[in-house]
Amino acid sequence: MTTGTATAGDGGEARTVDRVLAEIAARKRWRLPHLIALAFAIGFLAWAAEGVSLRPGEVVSALPVIGEYFARMWPPKWQFAANVWQPAIETIYIALWGSVLSAAIGLPLGILAANNVVRSVVVRNAARAVLNLLRSISELIWAIFFVSAVGLGPFPGALALGVNYGGILGRLYAEAMENVDPGPIEALRATGASRMQVILFAILPQALPQFVTYNLYWFEVGVRSATVLGMVGAGGIGFELVTSIRLFEWRETGLILLIILGMVTAIDMTSTYIRGRIY
Amino acid sequence: MNTLAPSPTMSSTAALSRTTLSIQGLSKLYAGGTQALDNVSIDVREGEFLVILGPSGAGKSTLMRCLNRLVEPSAGKVIHNGEEISGPNKNLREIRHRFGMVFQQFNLVKRLSVLTNVLTGRLAYRSAWRSLFYNFSQEDKRIAIECLARVNMDHKTFQRADTLSGGEQQRVAIARALAQKPRIILADEPVASLDPKIARQVLGYLKQVSQELGITVLCNLHQVDYAREFAERIVGMSRGAVVFQGSAAELTDNIIQRIYYRDASADADRGDNRGRDDE
Amino acid sequence: MAATTNKSDAAGFARAVAVALEAESRHQRRQLVVAVVWAIPIVAILWFTGRQIGMNPIAIVSGLPYMWDFLTRMFPPEIEYVLLLVDATVETIKIAVWGTLIAILLSIPLTLLGARNTTPHIVVFHATRMFLNVLRSINELVFALIFVSAVGLGPFAGVLAIALHATGMLAKFCAEEAEGVDKGQIEALQATGASKMQVILFAVIPQVVPAFISYAIYRLDVSIRSATVLGLVGAGGLGFSLIQTMKLFKYHQTATCILVIFLLVLVSDWICAKLRERVI
Numbered sequence: 013m014t015t016g017t018a019t020a021g022d023g024g025e026a027r028t029v030d031r032v033l034a035e036i037a038a039r040k041r042w043r044l045p046h047l048i049a050l051a052f053a054i055g056f057l058a059w060a061a062e063g064v065s066l067r068p069g070e071v072v073s074a075l076p077v078i079g080e081y082f083a084r085m086w087p088p089k090w091q092f093a094a095n096v097w098q099p100a101i102e103t104i105y106i107a108l109w110g111s112v113l114s115a116a117i118g119l120p121l122g123i124l125a126a127n128n129v130v131r132s133v134v135v136r137n138a139a140r141a142v143l144n145l146l147r148s149i150s151e152l153i154w155a156i157f158f159v160s161a162v163g164l165g166p167f168p169g170a171l172a173l174g175v176n177y178g179g180i181l182g183r184l185y186a187e188a189m190e191n192v193d194p195g196p197i198e199a200l201r202a203t204g205a206s207r208m209q210v211i212l213f214a215i216l217p218q219a220l221p222q223f224v225t226y227n228l229y230w231f232e233v234g235v236r237s238a239t240v241l242g243m244v245g246a247g248g249i250g251f252e253l254v255t256s257i258r259l260f261e262w263r264e265t266g267l268i269l270l271i272i273l274g275m276v277t278a279i280d281m282t283s284t285y286i287r288g289r290i291y
Numbered sequence: 292m293n294t295l296a297p298s299p300t301m302s303s304t305a306a307l308s309r310t311t312l313s314i315q316g317l318s319k320l321y322a323g324g325t326q327a328l329d330n331v332s333i334d335v336r337e338g339e340f341l342v343i344l345g346p347s348g349a350g351k352s353t354l355m356r357c358l359n360r361l362v363e364p365s366a367g368k369v370i371h372n373g374e375e376i377s378g379p380n381k382n383l384r385e386i387r388h389r390f391g392m393v394f395q396q397f398n399l400v401k402r403l404s405v406l407t408n409v410l411t412g413r414l415a416y417r418s419a420w421r422s423l424f425y426n427f428s429q430e431d432k433r434i435a436i437e438c439l440a441r442v443n444m445d446h447k448t449f450q451r452a453d454t455l456s457g458g459e460q461q462r463v464a465i466a467r468a469l470a471q472k473p474r475i476i477l478a479d480e481p482v483a484s485l486d487p488k489i490a491r492q493v494l495g496y497l498k499q500v501s502q503e504l505g506i507t508v509l510c511n512l513h514q515v516d517y518a519r520e521f522a523e524r525i526v527g528m529s530r531g532a533v534v535f536q537g538s539a540a541e542l543t544d545n546i547i548q549r550i551y552y553r554d555a556s557a558d559a560d561r562g563d564n565r566g567r568d569d570e
Numbered sequence: 571m572a573a574t575t576n577k578s579d580a581a582g583f584a585r586a587v588a589v590a591l592e593a594e595s596r597h598q599r600r601q602l603v604v605a606v607v608w609a610i611p612i613v614a615i616l617w618f619t620g621r622q623i624g625m626n627p628i629a630i631v632s633g634l635p636y637m638w639d640f641l642t643r644m645f646p647p648e649i650e651y652v653l654l655l656v657d658a659t660v661e662t663i664k665i666a667v668w669g670t671l672i673a674i675l676l677s678i679p680l681t682l683l684g685a686r687n688t689t690p691h692i693v694v695f696h697a698t699r700m701f702l703n704v705l706r707s708i709n710e711l712v713f714a715l716i717f718v719s720a721v722g723l724g725p726f727a728g729v730l731a732i733a734l735h736a737t738g739m740l741a742k743f744c745a746e747e748a749e750g751v752d753k754g755q756i757e758a759l760q761a762t763g764a765s766k767m768q769v770i771l772f773a774v775i776p777q778v779v780p781a782f783i784s785y786a787i788y789r790l791d792v793s794i795r796s797a798t799v800l801g802l803v804g805a806g807g808l809g810f811s812l813i814q815t816m817k818l819f820k821y822h823q824t825a826t827c828i829l830v831i832f833l834l835v836l837v838s839d840w841i842c843a844k845l846r847e848r849v850i
Binding site: 028029032033035036039 | 406429432433436437439440445448449
């Protein structure tokens, strides 16, 4: 028989059990490094909490106040819908164009940044640096910049989304291309295909469904972002939102939040449906 | 006292010993219209190693899951030591913990250690609140280590389950089933995912614990040669029905034909039903 | 059909090839038609929406001098100003860390309530998912605006805003992850006679933990990025310095702010990516 021979009851097994039990106990014991790490983590968090005025007493007293503010938003001021439906639609347009621009900006940069497409390290790193710059600066800061350049309105908003999400998508595109199955690439090389042909027939077709998924997802995110671009004058429903809060018209705020909620949910559902059909 | 003390007399007297599990007219009709079990009656004797042989889709897995009630049978009775364990108003947890189960895909919780996996076999004996902190009693740990030693896996106690090979994982799974202190082990195609050498080793461990501890084993297999090698008794199943019961010696080529291919006349009889029983 | 039956004789083979070629060109024509049919509404929508929001390539070109002007006014960044930004930078990090930490704590129960296979009741499941959708839909800046009104200017409002939005994202992601766990491991635990709660503890949670940690780290990265702009609405952090310097026309200092934000995000991105690699 090939099986082992752990005959129960003999002294050997009893010793084994005790040895392992002792090892379990030893592993469970807290060691000094653990305690130091724990103390350090707690100390850091306490220090950070103090810095952001996060004290238990204040949190407890703040919660009812926040509840009260949300309660003031009810019932929403339905008549106000006449004033906000246009900015609401504008918000979606901004997100849509932001999405188109981000693909247009992200695709060339992403291709240049992918290590199985571009051989030159200099080019790749340059593309990556640009992507990092676009990505790291929030769309709101970009919006401030573009508003100063082309004036108030939805146009700078779309540009800001396009530039910021172009940076994010470019990196995702590059990663998607780098992670494609290398088998087909090798097969195409073996047929004598040129570099360009390999990219067109082996890399892009494999990465394309990923690209579409990323684009749809970032369109969803874009709609949520576009709802605040109005705060810096870059169009959309954000301007009405800020104004209603500044004027303490909480029932108007309530209506705007409801509209945002409906809009985002509808877009999420559509986009999830489309993404589900891609695969 | 060693609670897992061997009872070497069990296997030798298997043929003479009493019925422990009586399956009477068990049927299962799935919601999709698949008749997985069709009036199955089997008497299982105390301490025997019973192989249920049949092609995939014969209803072997469903039979096992009807015994420990992972699946609810549509009709029929299961009687364990004189007590009916089928039917409504039964304590499912209590019934399930009588049966240890071993799966084709091992079904270890991959990210937990070998020891914790075996300890999950003790859960039915513990309240949920005690398990909240992943804490087990010293007694449970002792049992778990003994069970690991039985399958010669005590040297891997602290490794994560997903670092083990397939054969090792299945041995840990056997230890988990043993930790339940079951009277019966249900092994559902325990070696279908293992190569032949390892498969024989794993079946050897199963048979060994069956003999040493007097545990009744029901083992689903689809390979005739393993059944011949390990079974004390064989039940042949085809299309949800029992078509053979007897010893390995009685398993003739003719009967194997009936289990695996069914004769032409039977096919013609059931022609209208064909295709509905492929699970 | 012809191809398979007559492959043996040469004429039949040639016929089969011709048929296949014909089919292929028909297929190509059909695809072209499909592409055009799809392209027309897409182009129309883009053209219409573009006009609505004043998309205008000429405006970009004519805006270039202004952008250039803006950039030259910012250049060179006032390096000494960095010293005054240290506090704001640290505050930004603190806001993000606490916001994410609160989100993690809130997400643990919400994940379990909001996953079909761990929720105590289907009504609880739907209610949780709806609540999470509300949190997800509303941008943290909107929350921040409301909280600034409620609890006053300062980082506290920012922490709450980040916490709420991140909770929505984290809990929903992990709930979906929990629904996708390996069923076999759950079945094995059920077979031992474990209770529903024990099955969740020993089969579901271990499978979700890596995704949870990985996503929580990702969320920390996103929260740092968000925290850099919370100051625009008065909820603390670097954004406040950014908007202040702009209002005072101190563009050299604005440039410093942007540089610091850029570096902060870059470093956090790098650290978070390294951390996530270690988890997976």
